Amino acid sequence: MIAVTPTPILTGIRLDGGGKPHPSRGCSMIDAVSRLARKRGAVDFCLGAPDYPPNPEVLRAAAEAVRNCSHIYGDPCGLPEFRAAAAAKVERFRKIQIEPETEVTITCGATEGLALVLRAVLEPGGEVVLFQPGYESYPPAVLHCGGVPRFVRLWPPQAEAGSWEFDEDELVAAFGPRTRALILNTPHNPTGKVFGRPDLERIAALCERHGCWIISDEIYEEFVFGGRTHMSPIELHGIRNRTAVISSLSKTYGVPGWRLGYVLAPPAATRTIRCIQEAVSGGAAVPLQAAGAAALRLPVAFYERLKCMFAARRERLLRLLRGLGMFCPAPEGGWYVMAAPGALGSVCAGDFASFLMERAGVAAAPGGAFYQEDPHTGHGWARLCFGRSEETLAEGERLLSVLSTSALTTDCVSVCNRR
Numbered sequence: 001m002i003a004v005t006p007t008p009i010l011t012g013i014r015l016d017g018g019g020k021p022h023p024s025r026g027c028s029m030i031d032a033v034s035r036l037a038r039k040r041g042a043v044d045f046c047l048g049a050p051d052y053p054p055n056p057e058v059l060r061a062a063a064e065a066v067r068n069c070s071h072i073y074g075d076p077c078g079l080p081e082f083r084a085a086a087a088a089k090v091e092r093f094r095k096i097q098i099e100p101e102t103e104v105t106i107t108c109g110a111t112e113g114l115a116l117v118l119r120a121v122l123e124p125g126g127e128v129v130l131f132q133p134g135y136e137s138y139p140p141a142v143l144h145c146g147g148v149p150r151f152v153r154l155w156p157p158q159a160e161a162g163s164w165e166f167d168e169d170e171l172v173a174a175f176g177p178r179t180r181a182l183i184l185n186t187p188h189n190p191t192g193k194v195f196g197r198p199d200l201e202r203i204a205a206l207c208e209r210h211g212c213w214i215i216s217d218e219i220y221e222e223f224v225f226g227g228r229t230h231m232s233p234i235e236l237h238g239i240r241n242r243t244a245v246i247s248s249l250s251k252t253y254g255v256p257g258w259r260l261g262y263v264l265a266p267p268a269a270t271r272t273i274r275c276i277q278e279a280v281s282g283g284a285a286v287p288l289q290a291a292g293a294a295a296l297r298l299p300v301a302f303y304e305r306l307k308c309m310f311a312a313r314r315e316r317l318l319r320l321l322r323g324l325g326m327f328c329p330a331p332e333g334g335w336y337v338m339a340a341p342g343a344l345g346s347v348c349a350g351d352f353a354s355f356l357m358e359r360a361g362v363a364a365a366p367g368g369a370f371y372q373e374d375p376h377t378g379h380g381w382a383r384l385c386f387g388r389s390e391e392t393l394a395e396g397e398r399l400l401s402v403l404s405t406s407a408l409t410t411d412c413v414s415v416c417n418r419r
């Protein structure tokens, strides 16, 4: 556990309002594109949030909890009922026993979970291995704890049926005497990679050898397709004592605004995480935790329906984008399709996401947001979210159809080149 002083060097922002935030230390590019989409009336495939209502049972539980629940401070580490429900879900789906009293901490979303775990395991100058492309909030979260990100590439497949892979030598080279943790995200945002047992075993062996932590962000754990299954590193033999799993209700239950997540960690790490949490947020909203517990107890049929719904939406978006000539590796899991211009390359000379916004009125997340060390590499990619209602998908189809290669004229070249 470390003391974090909000110096201008760490945050890039002065408390007197001066200074300028550095893009690598916060200020989400994805939020900025989403805001722009709203301003321009573009259809938003950028933000990783659902645009359909949450499960009605969960909403009923929330309304009831607000009426009947205690409204005073709760235990910062979470309602016992929620911690028990989180542990029971892990046991139900992963066949692993977790002790709710000593190994579960309820957090304000996965975002707080990640910040707490990083503060617990990092000292200033400690290095954290991150895959690139990767979720845009990881590098700022590491930097704000005084840590140093070390990036390892996930290389795109040559063919659409292939998977994004890391090079084992590059991964080995990223570890050194100052490495404290690796952040794993499976299923992966933005590529949709589902890390399989051999990947996890390689990562676990390196973390074991270097005495560092696996911080496993499993927020998309329910979203796996094409016969793949999600596996958590805590299912591997012998690595559980140095693994912290982070999950959240945001995606699975469609309630990102509730800010509810949880961390599973060994008892000693959980004690540290809870101490930090007391000073950081004091815990998540009590009535929503009660509703969250109801969500975690939903029957297996809920998860099966969810998976089917997302598989169909993934299929629909892939078919559309590929039909327009884009190159889109099939995501094995998660909520997103990574698309490159493919046949559109001849008319899109610039950043692909800007091209889609300008030419079709469709907002996609710019690939550069996920390549923090080297944003230019990301310019050839746009990430589109298929966590969208049928209506939004239909509107996206209508707008994107203007990109059919035959309809494109040289004015597209000037659109791209203006940027």
Ligand SMILES: Cc1ncc(COP(=O)(O)O)c(C=O)c1O
Residues within 6 Å of the ligand: 048, 108, 109, 110, 111, 112, 135, 185, 189, 217, 219, 247, 248, 249, 250, 256, 259, 260, 261
């Ligand atoms: C990989 C990943 N982790 C964490 C989060 C944030 O989760 P939460 O809303 O629970 O804070 C997101 C949100 O998009 C994400 O994609």
